[in-house]
Amino acid sequence: MDIAYWTLADPLALFYAYAGTLKLLRDPERLRPMMAWVDRVPRPAPRALGAAELFGAAGLLLPPLTGTAGWLAPAAASGLLLLQLGAIPVHLTGGDRRIGLNLALLAVAAGCLALSL
Template sequence: MNIAYWTVAGPLALFSFYAGAVKVIRSRDQLRPMMAWVDRIPLPAVRALGTVEALGATGLILPPLTGIAPSLAPAAAIGFLLLQLGAVAVHLTGEDRRITLNVGLIATAAVTIWLATGL
């Protein structure tokens, strides 16, 4: 089960850390080509979402790796699932209807939750 967790949670954490860092570092103009919704959300909220994503990625990796507070891993995965459900809602209420990536991330987070409960 440990190998399965790292196989699923590792890429989810890498993707989420990258996506979070991009939201924190880049300007609205730099984000716009890849995130059509960025104009509808205040920039501080975008930065906060990025911070939450980066911290959540850390929560997927560090607790199982160190053995300290391993219950944070499923909590982080639940957070990602909720975050992606919110992302789907934002996409569907705007002009951008591309939710395929979000649905894939929801599935990955759900599998990560299941695998993290067995750590």
């Protein structure tokens, strides 16, 4: 089960660490080409989402690596799952029908959650 968890959690954490860092460091104008939804949300929202993504990535990796606070890994996976459940309607209501990545992230987060329980 450990191999299965790490096979899912590592790339998921890497993706969220990258995406979260972009949202934290870049202005909305520089995010717009890859994230069209930034114009439809309040200005602090991308930064808050970026912070949540970074915390989620850390929560997927650090507790299993350190062997402490084991409840944080399923909490992080749940948070990332909820994040995607919120992202899908944002994409669909904004005319952006490309939700394939969101569905894949949702499935991988669900897998991480199931394997971390």
